[in-house]
Amino acid sequence: MHSSLPNVSRSNAARRASAESAAPLGDSPFADAGLQDGQLDGGLDPDAARGSLDAQALRAWGLVRAHLLSDLGEKTFNSWLKPLQLSGVSNGEVRLSVPSRFMADWVKNHFADRLRHAFAQHIPGIRQVTIDVSAAAIVEAEPETAPAQPASADIPSFEPRYSFDSFVVGKSNELAFNAAHTLASSVTSGKAAGFNPLFLHGPTGLGKTHLMHAIGSQVLAANPKAKVVYLSAEKFMVEFLAALRAKDTIAFKQRLRSADLLMVDDVQFIAGKDSTQEEFFHTMNEIISAGRWLVISADRSPQNLEGIESRILSRLAWGLVADINPADFELRYNILKTKLAAMPDAQVPDDVVQFLARKIVANVRELEGALNRVIAYGNLVGRKLDLDFTREVLADVLRAHSRKLTIDEIQRRVADHYALKINDLISPRRAREVARPRQVAMYLAKMLTPRSLPEIGRRFGGRDHTTVMHAVKRIEELRATDHELDRDINQLRRALDN
Numbered sequence: 001m002h003s004s005l006p007n008v009s010r011s012n013a014a015r016r017a018s019a020e021s022a023a024p025l026g027d028s029p030f031a032d033a034g035l036q037d038g039q040l041d042g043g044l045d046p047d048a049a050r051g052s053l054d055a056q057a058l059r060a061w062g063l064v065r066a067h068l069l070s071d072l073g074e075k076t077f078n079s080w081l082k083p084l085q086l087s088g089v090s091n092g093e094v095r096l097s098v099p100s101r102f103m104a105d106w107v108k109n110h111f112a113d114r115l116r117h118a119f120a121q122h123i124p125g126i127r128q129v130t131i132d133v134s135a136a137a138i139v140e141a142e143p144e145t146a147p148a149q150p151a152s153a154d155i156p157s158f159e160p161r162y163s164f165d166s167f168v169v170g171k172s173n174e175l176a177f178n179a180a181h182t183l184a185s186s187v188t189s190g191k192a193a194g195f196n197p198l199f200l201h202g203p204t205g206l207g208k209t210h211l212m213h214a215i216g217s218q219v220l221a222a223n224p225k226a227k228v229v230y231l232s233a234e235k236f237m238v239e240f241l242a243a244l245r246a247k248d249t250i251a252f253k254q255r256l257r258s259a260d261l262l263m264v265d266d267v268q269f270i271a272g273k274d275s276t277q278e279e280f281f282h283t284m285n286e287i288i289s290a291g292r293w294l295v296i297s298a299d300r301s302p303q304n305l306e307g308i309e310s311r312i313l314s315r316l317a318w319g320l321v322a323d324i325n326p327a328d329f330e331l332r333y334n335i336l337k338t339k340l341a342a343m344p345d346a347q348v349p350d351d352v353v354q355f356l357a358r359k360i361v362a363n364v365r366e367l368e369g370a371l372n373r374v375i376a377y378g379n380l381v382g383r384k385l386d387l388d389f390t391r392e393v394l395a396d397v398l399r400a401h402s403r404k405l406t407i408d409e410i411q412r413r414v415a416d417h418y419a420l421k422i423n424d425l426i427s428p429r430r431a432r433e434v435a436r437p438r439q440v441a442m443y444l445a446k447m448l449t450p451r452s453l454p455e456i457g458r459r460f461g462g463r464d465h466t467t468v469m470h471a472v473k474r475i476e477e478l479r480a481t482d483h484e485l486d487r488d489i490n491q492l493r494r495a496l497d498n
C-alpha cells in the first residue's frame with residue numbers, strides 16, 4: 001500500500017491519484033465518482049498527500065465521502081464530515097483527523113460505525129476507524145474552549161439553487177410554499193403576514209431547508225443589510241454549550257436575538273436538551289415580541305415533537321404550521337424536469353426521468369441524488385444514459401426500494417407477452433417461437449433477480465447453468481442489432497417494474 005503522490009494541493013493530489021490509478025476498485029467501474037463533486041474536494045491530510053497513502057485508499061476515501069454526502073445530506077456532511085482528513089490506512093485500520101478534540105469526540109460518537117461500514121465496502125479487511133485531532137490543529141487552536149465551527153452558522157450560503165424559483169410546487173407542498181413566500185414578502189414589505197412564527201414540518205429531504213434558504217435569499221435580495229440568521233438546531237445547541245463553557249453567552253445571545261429574521265432548522269434535534277431549550281425559548285420570545293421574524297422547521301408536527309417543552313410548542317402553535325408531504329409522481333417528475341432544465345449539457349431521455357420518478361419515492365434529496373449520480377457516472381464512463389445504464393448505476397438504491405421480483409412473475413409476463421403458456425417456457429421444446437422467449441425470460445431472471453445461474457436453470461425445466469449463461473449472452477448480443485427484441489425487453493422490464 002505505498003505509492004508516493006506529488007506534493008500538490010489537496011484536491012489535486014486526491015484527484016490525480018484517483019485518475020492515475022487504472023486499477024478498478026472492487027466491482028465498481030465508477031470508482032472515481034466520489035471526486036466528481038466540488039463538495040468532495042480535499043479531505044486529505046497534507047502529510048498523507050506527501051506520500052503515505054496509496055491510490056486505492058484515496059479512491060476509497062472519495063467514494064466513502066460521496067456515499068456519506070448522499071446518505072446524510074449536505075447539512076450534516078458539511079458540518080461534521082467535510083472537515084475530516086484521511087491520514088492513513090494500514091493493518092485494517094483507517095486513520096482520520098479533524099481540527100479539534102470536540103469534533104473528534106462528536107464524529108466518534110455519531111459517525112464512527114457508519115464510517116467503518118462505508119470503508120469496509122471499499123477496502124476489504126477494514127475493522128477499525130480511528131479519529132484523531134490533527135497535529136497542526138493542536139498547535140494552532142485551543143480545541144477544548146473553542147469548538148470547531150465547520151460551517152458558517154450565521155448566514156447561510158444562500159445557495160442560488162435554493163430559491164423560490166427553483167422550488168417546484170405540487171399539491172403536497174403548496175401550503176408550505178405559499179406560507180414561506182408570504183412570510184418573505186412580509187419581511188421585505190413590512191406588511192403583516194398574519195402569522196409569526198412559521199413552522200414548517202415534514203419528513204426528511206422534502207424541501208424545508210430549501211424554503212428557508214429561499215426566504216432568506218429573497219429578504220437579502222430586497223435588503224442586503226437585513227440581518228438574516230439561519231442555523232440548524234444542532235448548531236444552536238453546539239454553539240450555546242460552547243458559549244456556556246467559555247462563560248461568554250452574551251455574544252451568542254446578541255447575535256441571534258438581534259436578527260431581523262431568525263431561522264432554526266430541524267428543531268427536533270433539541271428534544272430532551274433542557275438547557276438548550278431554555279435558551280431557545282427565550283430567543284424565540286425575544287424575536288417575536290420585538291416584531292421580528294422567526295421560521296422553524298422540524299421533521300414532525302408540534303403535537304408530535306416529544307421531548308420539547310410545552311411552552312415552546314404552544315409558542316410555535318401560535319404561528320402558522322405548514323406541512324410538506326411526500327411528493328406524488330407528477331411532482332417528482334416535474335422536479336426532475338426542472339433540475340434538468342438547469343443542466344443543458346445533460347442529455348437524459350424522458351423514459352429515464354419517468355423511471356427515476358417512479359422508482360425513487362422516498363424523498364426529493366434521494367431523487368436528486370439519483371439523477372446526479374446517473375449523469376455523473378455517465379460522463380465518467382462515457383456511456384449513453386439509457387434505462388439499462390440507469391439500473392446498473394442505481395442498483396443499490398433500486399434494490400433497497402424494490403419489491404422482490406420472482407422468477408414465476410417473470411415467466412408469467414414473458415409467456416403473456418409472447419402468447420405462450422408458462423409450461424412452454426419450462427418444456428424441453430426447442431422450436432424457435434418458444435426457445436427465444438425462454439431465453440428472454442432467463443435473461444430477465446438473471447438481470448432482475450438475485451438468483452444464481454444454476455438456480456435459474458432449475459426453474460426452467462431443470463436446465464444446466466451453461467444454458468442460462470448462453471441465453472444471457474445471446475440476448476445481450478441480439479439486443480444490439482434486433483430492435484424488435486430490444487423493444488420487447490424494454491416493454492417487459494417496464495411491466496415488471498410496475
Ligand SMILES: Nc1ncnc2c1ncn2[C@@H]1O[C@H](COP(=O)(O)OP(=O)(O)OP(=O)(O)O)[C@@H](O)[C@H]1O
Pocket residue numbers: 073161162166167168169173202203204205206207208209210211266299335364365368
Ligand atoms: N419541491 C422541490 N423543488 C425543487 N427541489 C426540491 C423540492 N423539494 C426538495 N427539493 C430539493 O431536495 C433536496 C433536499 O431538500 P431539503 O434539504 O430542503 O430537505 P429538508 O426537508 O430540509 O430535509 P431535512 O429534514 O433532512 O433537513 C434539496 O436539494 C432541495 O433543493
